[in-house]
Amino acid sequence: MTKPFRVIDTGIRGCREQMAFDQALIAGHKAGTTPDTVRFLQFPPSVLVGRHQAISQELNLDACRVAGVGIGRRITGGGALYLDEGQFGWELVFHKSTLGLTNLGDLAREICEAAAAGLSRLGIDARYRPRNDIEVDGRKISGTGGFFDGDTIFYQGTVLVAMDGAKMASLLNIPAAKLAKRGQTSGAQRVVTMTELFDGNPPPISEVKAAILEGFAERLGISPVPGEILESEEAAARAIFDEEIGTDDFVYEIDDPSHPADVISARHTGAGGTIEAHLRLEGPRQDRIREIQFTGDFFVTPPRVIPDLEAALRGLAVDDAEAAVAEFFAAAGVGLLTAAPSDFALALKMAAENRP
Known part of the structure; x- marks a missing residue:
């Protein structure tokens, strides 16, 4: 019917x-x-x-x-x-x-x-x-x-x-x-x-x-x-x-987050689209995430998941971020159109590698 x-x-x-x-x-x-x-x-x-x-x-x-x-x-x-x-x-x-x-x-x-x-x-x-x-x-x-x-x-x-x-x-x-x-x-x-x-x-x-x-x-x-x-x-x-x-x-809430001098950025393009990670670090060794923002033409459902992911990563050690991203997506039960949690983790890792 x-x-x-x-x-x-x-x-x-x-x-x-x-x-x-x-x-x-x-x-x-x-x-x-x-x-x-x-x-x-x-x-x-x-x-x-x-x-x-x-x-x-x-x-x-x-x-x-x-x-x-x-x-x-x-x-x-x-x-x-x-x-x-x-x-x-x-x-x-x-x-x-x-x-x-x-x-x-x-x-x-x-x-x-x-x-x-x-x-x-x-x-x-x-x-x-x-x-x-x-x-x-x-x-x-x-x-x-x-x-x-x-x-x-x-x-x-x-x-x-x-x-x-x-x-x-x-x-x-x-x-x-x-x-x-x-x-x-x-x-x-x-x-x-x-x-x-x-x-x-x-x-x-x-x-x-x-x-x-x-x-x-x-x-x-x-x-x-x-x-x-x-x-x-x-x-x-x-x-x-x-x-x-x-x-x-x-x-205009998401503009150019890479502009401030203390923001380091990287772009990863995979099968699911382009993901850019814009990262501010903190700590004596600049090894903890102060703020992270993901931008790009990827699809995630529902859209509010990305701000939730960004909030979940604040304060974490950069070395722990990959596991934290995987755990977040596993627990959140979100839908991704071709992009994978590893794509977000890789963009973050690439940005961190650009630190002075």
Whole structure:
């Protein structure tokens, strides 16, 4: 028997407003007032960093401000994005028992393959590429990410219908190494749009959304049903915007932690993404962790696990950190999308080795 999913569309809203609505849906679902839901959304020109990213490392903030684009922070991990009316977002909020998947990697594969199957109905060869992309001929048409929050799963993605590649490149600091491993030289070269695939005449966005819903229905065994946005969801989104996600404190809370003179940093790139460790040491031999911050485009579920890990490591001897990281993840029961506890421990170790 198929499982009903309410389908809603919040249209074009500011990027921080859309992120606040994400959190409102999660809170409502956990409270039992929001049903399993598919949401579509669009943005005015905006840049978004991932939940764990250092914002000034990922964005050309001066260029963003001159361009007048919205600047926000997602509640999911992953990398920085440029979005405008030429793209749209899709997301699912549902109970983990609905699809019977309890591993974030398996969840990403199933949802991405379903979205790819939907896009392929339009006549393109869309395919899932681990860990969280959907590509056509090796170029990304959709990036995705998500997490578990208790029994609630939140998973989201985008579809590139049209894009101003030059504008994207001017606003995002895309590491050359990230492009080089795919044989590319620019962020615009890495992505492909529906407009390009259809020789300047892409299907209407409404048809693309319908195709994705068909893919979800066929591959995930759900029944999408048009529905209404609840007033309680709108009210919760407004409160979350005002109190947290819409504030500069939230958006800029993770900036460039490597800037202070006493911070030592290192970057480790593994199968699960890039993890940077920013470390302050203390003690006569500078061998104890005073503070540690992890940033990067990795996915961890739920996102609050990273601040908890950082707190657990404070005051420990550097030599004890590797075992402490392993013990923390074993006890916390968190979900990692390809990244392993050893990746965090290695980034920390590399940073410690850079001490004077």
